[in-house]
Amino acid sequence: EVQLVESGGGLVQPGGSLRLSCAASGFTFSGYWMTWVRQAPGKGLEWVANIEKDGSQKYYVDSVKGRFTISRDNAKNSLYLQMNSLRVEDTAVYYCGREWGPIDYWGQGAPVTVSS
Amino acid sequence: DIQMTQSPSSLSASVGDRVTITCRASQSIGTYLNWYQQKPGKAPKLLIYTASNLQSGVPSRFSGSGSGTEFTLTISTLQPEDFATYYCQQSYSSLMYSFGQGTKLEIK
Numbered sequence: 001e002v003q004l005v006e007s008g009g010g011l012v013q014p015g016g017s018l019r020l021s022c023a024a025s026g027f028t029f030s031g032y033w034m035t036w037v038r039q040a041p042g043k044g045l046e047w048v049a050n051i052e053k054d055g056s057q058k059y060y061v062d063s064v065k066g067r068f069t070i071s072r073d074n075a076k077n078s079l080y081l082q083m084n085s086l087r088v089e090d091t092a093v094y095y096c097g098r099e100w101g102p103i104d105y106w107g108q109g110a111p112v113t114v115s116s
Numbered sequence: 117d118i119q120m121t122q123s124p125s126s127l128s129a130s131v132g133d134r135v136t137i138t139c140r141a142s143q144s145i146g147t148y149l150n151w152y153q154q155k156p157g158k159a160p161k162l163l164i165y166t167a168s169n170l171q172s173g174v175p176s177r178f179s180g181s182g183s184g185t186e187f188t189l190t191i192s193t194l195q196p197e198d199f200a201t202y203y204c205q206q207s208y209s210s211l212m213y214s215f216g217q218g219t220k221l222e223i224k
Contacts, residue, residue: 046215059210059211059212099207101165106161109159
């Protein structure tokens with residue numbers, strides 16, 4: 001059974017940093033692109049970033065470029081999102097997902113609140 | 117950037133109704149269009165991929181069509197469990213995927 005479990009969310013002040021993790025199981029992690037999608041309270045889905053199977057290609061939505069870094073450790077079956085210089089508008093539930101274009105499996109989400 | 121626009125933004129319907137949601141892309145995306153269902157407090161669920169392919173385990177009352185810039189999601193006979201928010205997503209360019217703003221389907 002495919003499982004994705006996010007961790008690392010929480011409350012952080014504006015300008016602070018947070019690192020999200022996503023532990024994958026039930027599939028060959030190194031065989032898939034992985035992605036992060038977020039959802040602000042009461043809002044729609046926003047794609048944030050994705051990473052190629054071996055980590056060689058990474059893409060980001062414009063609003064997080066230069067502040068967020070996506071990475072993966074295929075030996076640990078884990079995906080990460082390092083978030084720096086956090087802003088109030090980054091407050092959201094962050095989902096990791098397995099993707100091959102469509103995102104066919106999603107984690108349960110990690111809430112991130114940026115507030116003073 | 118490719119912009120995705122869904123219509124309507126909200127929709128009221130009754131159990132047993134046939135419902136259609138439209139998604140338009142700001143440029144041609146071929147058939148790289150996916151549909152998701154999301155219920156409150158839950159992660160999204162993939163329903164349809166590459167415009168018209170039903171994801172495994174999804175009931176056959178869901179169908180998708182379209183290509184280029186205009187796409188539709190149809191629910192043939194609404195069931196109580198179908199009341200949710202639906203999103204389209206383009207996967208034409210892995211440089212920047214994007215979602216539609218969502219369509220909230222409510223009980224009339």
